[in-house]
Amino acid sequence: MIRLRPGALADAQSIAQVQVATWRDTYAGVLPTDILVTMSVARHTTHWQAALLxxxxxxxxxxxxVDDAIVGYGSAGPARGRFPVATGEVQTLYVLHDFQELGLGRALLRALFASLLRDGMRRAVIWVVAQNHARFFYEAMGGVGRTTRTEQLWKTSVETIGYEWDNLDAAIHTLDARMARTDR
Ligand SMILES: CC(C)(COP(=O)(O)OP(=O)(O)OC[C@H]1O[C@@H](n2cnc3c(N)ncnc32)[C@H](O)[C@@H]1OP(=O)(O)O)[C@@H](O)C(=O)NCCC(=O)NCCS
Known part of the structure; x- marks a missing residue:
């Protein structure tokens, strides 16, 4: 059984486990191997505990x-950088490899958009590493890649693309319609 809910403090370790596993899958060949190998669930648990608190x-x-085990997570908040007021940012969105293509990414994105909208934001942006094929997922979800920038990610320069949604209300309706069509 699949379900979504707000993260709680007790989830920090499970979120960190998903983070470490998905980062190793996703960023192999993009970020230096030693950084991926030395990622620590304990360290990331501390980070998520602080974020949840x-x-x-x-x-x-x-x-x-899925069946009461955390297999994916996402986070969002007000956008950082030069964006119009009332712009939100999806900061993280990760689903474990074995649970991808089940509709969880779209459901998480929808939940994050709905939360941003409830908190007064009207638009959203997501920064994606250009080499990450997840960018095509965001295109499929209606995001428009407008801006690129070079970021320092763990001492590595990476090119990122900002995918934008100009109308969160409309974006949620589109996601709902696609979910209904695919019966997810
Ligand atoms: C990107 C990610 C969050 C998508 O989540 P998911 O649960 O696999 O995606 P969903 O099952 O909800 O897919 C929804 C739709 O997008 C499509 N899709 C999923 N991943 C896609 C991709 N990489 N490229 C193009 N389309 C994609 C699905 O086929 C599905 O299509 P449909 O509307 O015809 O059914 C997930 O694959 C993931 O965590 N990837 C690794 C980590 C990562 O890169 N995260 C993003 C960091 S910015």
Whole structure:
């Protein structure tokens, strides 16, 4: 059984486990191997505990569960950088390899958009590493890649693309319609 719910403090370790596993899958060949190998669930658990404890206005963390085990998560909040007011940013969105293509990514994205909208944001952006084929997922979800920038990710320069949604309300309706069509 698949379900989504807001992340709780007790989820920090499970979120960190998903993060470490998906980063190793996703960024092999993009980020230096030693960085991926030395990623630590304990260290990332501490990070997520802090994030879950200090959630600021407009921030949300959502987890996706299959049979009560966390297999994906996403987080969002007000956009960082030069964006119009009322722009939100999806900061993370990760689903374990064995649970991809089941509709969880779209359901998580929809939940994050809905949370941003509830908190007064009207638009959203997601920065994706250009080499990551997840960018095509965001295109399929209606995002428009407008901006590129070079970011320092763990001491590595990576090119990222900003995918934007100009109308979160309309984006949610589109995602709902596609979910209904695919019966997910
Ligand atoms: C990208 C990601 C979140 C998508 O989640 P998912 O659960 O696999 O996606 P869904 O099953 O919800 O897919 C929804 C639709 O998008 C399509 N899709 C999924 N991944 C896609 C991709 N990489 N490229 C193009 N289309 C994709 C699916 O086929 C599906 O199509 P449909 O509307 O015809 O049914 C997931 O694959 C993932 O975690 N990848 C690794 C980590 C990552 O790169 N995260 C993003 C960091 S910015």
């Amino acid at each position: 200090r959630r600021r206005a407009g921030e949300c963390i959502t987890v996706a569960l």
